[in-house]
Amino acid sequence: MSQTTDSHADVPAPMAPHKDMKWIGKSVKRVEDPKLLRGLGRYIDDVVLPGMLHAAVLRSPHAHARIVSVDAERARRAPGVVAVLTGPEAAEQFGPLPDSGPAPDKHVWRVLAADKVHYVGEGVAVVVAENRYQAEDARTLIDVTYDVLEPVVDPIAAAEDTGNLVHEALGTNVAYERTFTFGDVAHDFADADLVVRDRLRWGRQTAHPLDTTAAIGDYDAGTGEMVVHTNSISMTWLAFGAAVALGIPSNKLDLRPYISGGSFGSKQFCWRSTVTAAMMSKITGRPVKYVEDRLDHQLNGDQHGSDRYYDVELALMRDGTFRSLKIDCVDDYGAYIQFGVGSHGNALAQVTGPYRITSTEYRVRAVLTNKTQQGAYRGFGADAGNWALERIVDKAAAELGLDPADIRRRNLIPPDAFPYHIPSGNMYDSGNYEPVLDHALQRFDYDGWRRKQEAMRAEGRKIGIGVVTANERSVYGATEFWFWFDDKDVPVKTTSTPEGVSMTVDTVGAVTVTLYSTPFWGNSSDTVAAMLAAEEFDVDPADVSVVHHGTKGGLPAAGPGGSRLTVMLAGAITGASKKIKDKLRRIAAHDMEVDEADLEWVDGGYQVRGAEDSRRSIGDLAMLAYLVKTALPDGEESGLAADFVYDHPHLTMPKPDRSDLGSFYPCVGHACHLVAVEVDEETGSVDILDYVAVHDSGTLVNPRSYDGQIVGGTAQGVGTALAEEMTYDAAGNPLVGTFWDYLIPTALDVPEVNFGHEETPSPITAHGIKGGGEAGRLMAPGALSAAIDDALRDHGVRVTELPATPERIVGWIQGHRG
Amino acid sequence: MKPPPFSYHRGRTVEHAAELLRELGPSARLLAGGQSLLPMLNLRLAEPAHLVDLGSAPGLDVIRRDGDMLVVGATARQAAVEHSSDVRALVPLLAEAVEHVAHPPIRHRGTVVGSIAHASAVAELPCAAVALNAQLTLLSADGVRTVGAEEFFTGAFTTSARADEIVAQVAFPVTGPGTGQAWSEFSLRRGNFPVAGAGASVTVADGEIVDVAIAICGVSDRPVRARAAEAALLGTRPGPEVVAAAAAASIADLAPRVDGDLAAHILPVVAAPVPAWGYRASVAKSQVRRAVTTALTRAGGVR
Incomplete structure (x- = not known):
């Protein structure tokens, strides 16, 4: 990691794409899949420990109410019940949950509500019984008396309200407010030919993994050790937060990662399930399993996505050249703010997208309401940011009469401008955007589609085409969670967010990679680790063993999130492999009695340069390392093992006045999505006729799994654009609880995606890799919105609210705008 | 999402099931394919003390022509109706409507008659029954009676059948030329x-x-x-x-x-x-x- 305020003195020039690699860049079948496809994956709900109990949580039926009393006596006497813990009891015995929001002591977040419930679904008691049926039966026997309060629902009104507060101690419903000015915004707006304005609404959604969040707490009263098996993430260097909440020493806690049927960001931390299972195990002395059912997850999962109201202004010149951007955003965080306003850090990391825009003003108001709190969802705020930017660009194109592809092309950052600093301070490491646009236009046959569109429209069909060019920032530095605050006593430092791995080569040369706090979430952690190790040691990825280690005694690690995993593992595995290969070289040189400099690594072994016959394979050398001490150089330890902690490749300090936030999210990919749709004016349904996605995420590691990321992200983007919404009524009641109400697109609703790839390597990462895990969802909502506008241009419809549901579309056509 | 406690009763025949319903009273519910009732139990939106399962009663899964009518028995699966060439030829509206019911796995458990008896205001099969002027046979310990589909539906999830009556079959008029x-x-x-x-x-x-x-x-x-x-x-x-x-x-x-x-x-x-x-x-x-x-x-x- 570098910590410098110098612009990019330490950033090397972009490299050419690697073409000489054995595995990186090849489509490899995932090593995880054989077990998953045969039903041999072991999910948390498959795990049965001896004497294990089951927990069910009683949830608040009110959005906002004071807890007058909780009487659990009837429940305690119910069949099979072993323990009941009420919210007030839990507050006496256990600490608050870790919260990185502003002023956490003024909006205390607990595993169970203690004095007030803050949303429908917040836990007020937990029942542990011999089975889940008994726990759920007993839950209905708990008598809670509530003093119902007026709910805080509308964030715009709540921001002004000082009387009715979600958290009285905070004195306001606005948890955070700040206006950032990057560059000379006033001058650029005054200088511009015109200003385009838009008011936009990004609805509340969530990731909805098939496998909900779950944990098994297993406390050993003899040793004081607490093991928690969990499918949520548990960063080794932040696990102490759960230990504090549980009242146990941090080095007695082991959070062990499990595979899970999906996260999409939503399982970041999820302290509540971990602490629920662990505290009940501590109380009962037996293993306790807590698996969220779908209602638990929907209503109490701490995982809802961004819920934003935008006012956006773009200042530009008559010829379509962009000058400056103003964004004013109210974000409805729900009842707590566990990650602070980190999701706006994600938006600010690429606030101006792929465009040259010289200045930016960004105002954010984070409002607390009586709803489930936000977590992370694939894009983590950059999804909404990308959509808002693409919407205003489309509006500008329409006002100037420019083709939407043309206005984008004339504003793209040129390839010779990289590394490029955007107004907020973040650095884009490399990029070559125009070839991505050209590739996508050609793959889609843009001109052909425009002709076809006119012919179909002449038959009365409502056909529309949408195009977006958008960025995908990757590899965050956790600095973005605290650069919001500039308390003089606690000066902000950059936080590397490191990733450690351990590697061993055993006696016969077999390779093992140990990952820390990296659950398998449906992304391809094992395949990535295996391919990267296979590249180093010239073995088959299928022969590399990948181990998932718990937090206890673990190296610093943060696992997947912010599209970081592949880049960070590449750095760590490259580093650990080098240590082992250096040792192999020393052993080989000693054994062959040649100078180390005379050796070269070829096909899985060391040989004297050019002399194939002299090659000692990794297996030959490993045998010496483990079994023949006398064959080792003096002072060389036996065995072949190495740890390596890879720090973030490029972070720089924010300026004290925050006129520049420094570089905190620098591995920046790019994509162009093009879509053709047909809209049915009577029903408002949107049929996707053609979909093209061309992405550049630096060096491709496994095109096959990357395409999976793109199509999965695009599917979620389709849901975001057209169907998915966590709706609440005016009293704060959630209107969706199951997949019946929450409309995730199925295979029948998602288009075939026609993929294309470009490769502009990163100059700052191992192999030039950039992250790509949020691909698709960052682009599809903008592309579909534009296509709907285009299809309904005769009606003057513009999509300014997502999701654009069939009912909303018909309303817009009829002129009843939302 | 676990059901509340209930006792389970297996109807050996449709008549036996009717006797059980009479005996157990209004806290009993009839179970056929379970595609609506079981989710309601899991969400505790329904808490019947007893379930009377019709699933293994013999002879109820028929799909047969009876004169000018096509008769569908109480436990005939939606998938069986969907794939019946008789249904497609004789009552094409029923065949087309049933294809729109949920997804194939659900249609392999769900029954046509159960969906009609459940009486959702938005479901396909009750609506098709009304369009086709289907005739429902209601069976109880007292005997049988027949009602037309339009009289059967009296409101959302409510019908003119008594709590102890079973919709034993539904008969759909067969289409003619033209x-x-x-x-x-x-x-x-x-x-x-x-x-x-x-x-x-x-x-x-x-x-x-x-x-x-x-x-x-x-x-x-x-x-x-x-x-x-x-x-x-x-x-x-x-x-x-x-x-x-x-x-x-x-x-x-x-x-x-x-x-x-x-x-x-x-x-x-x-x-x-x-x-x-x-x-x-x-x-x-x-x-x-x-x-x-x-x-x-x-x-x-x-x-």
Whole structure:
């Protein structure tokens, strides 16, 4: 990691794409899949420990109410019940949950509500019984008396309200407010030919993994050790937060990662399930399993996505050249703010997208309401940011009469401008955007589609085409969670967010990679680790063993999130492999009695340069390392093992006045999505006729799994654009609880995606890799919105609210705008 | 999402099941395919003390022609009806409607009669039964009686059957020459219950509509016959304008419903994002037009 305020003195020039690699860049079948496809994956709900109990949580039926009393006596006497813990009891015995929001002591977040419930679904008691049926039966026997309060629902009104507060101690419903000015915004707006304005609404959604969040707490009263098996993430260097909440020493806690049927960001931390299972195990002395059912997850999962109201202004010149951007955003965080306003850090990391825009003003108001709190969802705020930017660009194109592809092309950052600093301070490491646009236009046959569109429209069909060019920032530095605050006593430092791995080569040369706090979430952690190790040691990825280690005694690690995993593992595995290969070289040189400099690594072994016959394979050398001490150089330890902690490749300090936030999210990919749709004016349904996605995420590691990321992200983007919404009524009641109400697109609703790839390597990462895990969802909502506008241009419809549901579309056509 | 405690009773025959219902009283519920009842139990929206399972009673899974009627027994699976060539040939509207019910795995468990007896206001099969003027056989410890589909549905999830009566079978009139039938619906996601749907059966003779029945779901607390639309079509020589006018008439005499009034979901949950009346009516109109147009084409009435 570098910590410098110098612009990019330490950033090397972009490299050419690697073409000489054995595995990186090849489509490899995932090593995880054989077990998953045969039903041999072991999910948390498959795990049965001896004497294990089951927990069910009683949830608040009110959005906002004071807890007058909780009487659990009837429940305690119910069949099979072993323990009941009420919210007030839990507050006496256990600490608050870790919260990185502003002023956490003024909006205390607990595993169970203690004095007030803050949303429908917040836990007020937990029942542990011999089975889940008994726990759920007993839950209905708990008598809670509530003093119902007026709910805080509308964030715009709540921001002004000082009387009715979600958290009285905070004195306001606005948890955070700040206006950032990057560059000379006033001058650029005054200088511009015109200003385009838009008011936009990004609805509340969530990731909805098939496998909900779950944990098994297993406390050993003899040793004081607490093991928690969990499918949520548990960063080794932040696990102490759960230990504090549980009242146990941090080095007695082991959070062990499990595979899970999906996260999409939503399982970041999820302290509540971990602490629920662990505290009940501590109380009962037996293993306790807590698996969220779908209602638990929907209503109490701490995982809802961004819920934003935008006012956006773009200042530009008559010829379509962009000058400056103003964004004013109210974000409805729900009842707590566990990650602070980190999701706006994600938006600010690429606030101006792929465009040259010289200045930016960004105002954010984070409002607390009586709803489930936000977590992370694939894009983590950059999804909404990308959509808002693409919407205003489309509006500008329409006002100037420019083709939407043309206005984008004339504003793209040129390839010779990289590394490029955007107004907020973040650095884009490399990029070559125009070839991505050209590739996508050609793959889609843009001109052909425009002709076809006119012919179909002449038959009365409502056909529309949408195009977006958008960025995908990757590899965050956790600095973005605290650069919001500039308390003089606690000066902000950059936080590397490191990733450690351990590697061993055993006696016969077999390779093992140990990952820390990296659950398998449906992304391809094992395949990535295996391919990267296979590249180093010239073995088959299928022969590399990948181990998932718990937090206890673990190296610093943060696992997947912010599209970081592949880049960070590449750095760590490259580093650990080098240590082992250096040792192999020393052993080989000693054994062959040649100078180390005379050796070269070829096909899985060391040989004297050019002399194939002299090659000692990794297996030959490993045998010496483990079994023949006398064959080792003096002072060389036996065995072949190495740890390596890879720090973030490029972070720089924010300026004290925050006129520049420094570089905190620098591995920046790019994509162009093009879509053709047909809209049915009577029903408002949107049929996707053609979909093209061309992405550049630096060096491709496994095109096959990357395409999976793109199509999965695009599917979620389709849901975001057209169907998915966590709706609440005016009293704060959630209107969706199951997949019946929450409309995730199925295979029948998602288009075939026609993929294309470009490769502009990163100059700052191992192999030039950039992250790509949020691909698709960052682009599809903008592309579909534009296509709907285009299809309904005769009606003057513009999509300014997502999701654009069939009912909303018909309303817009009829002129009843939302 | 675990059901509350209940006792399980297996009906050895349909008559035995009826006796159990009589004996156990109104806290007993009948279980057939379980595709509606079991989710309701898991969400604790229904808490019956007893379940009487009809699943293993013999002879109830029939699909057979009986004179001018096609008879579907109480435990005949939706998938069996969907794949029956008899149903497709004799009652094409039923065959087309059942294809729209949920997804294949659900249709392999769910029953046609169970869906009709459940009486959702937006479901396909109750609506198809009304459009087809199906006859329901209600069996109890007292004997059997027959009611027409339109009299059977009395409101959302409510029917004219008593708590101790079993819908033992439903009989659908077999189509004759010159008759075309069609089902059309729009749902927010494929496999969901429709926002609104329409079933139409039209008979054309010498280029003129001589018989027509249309039913709509999603616009009232039960499936309803669109009599104004039928009147607009009967005796006409059909063309697109006539059909469009009939579609407009189909919703003209319906009472607008306030938001949230319609039991629009598989589960009678109180809070649900139900599409508003204006949108629902607009979709219903379009589905009537589409269903009638297709039915006419199949009847050979529109070129």
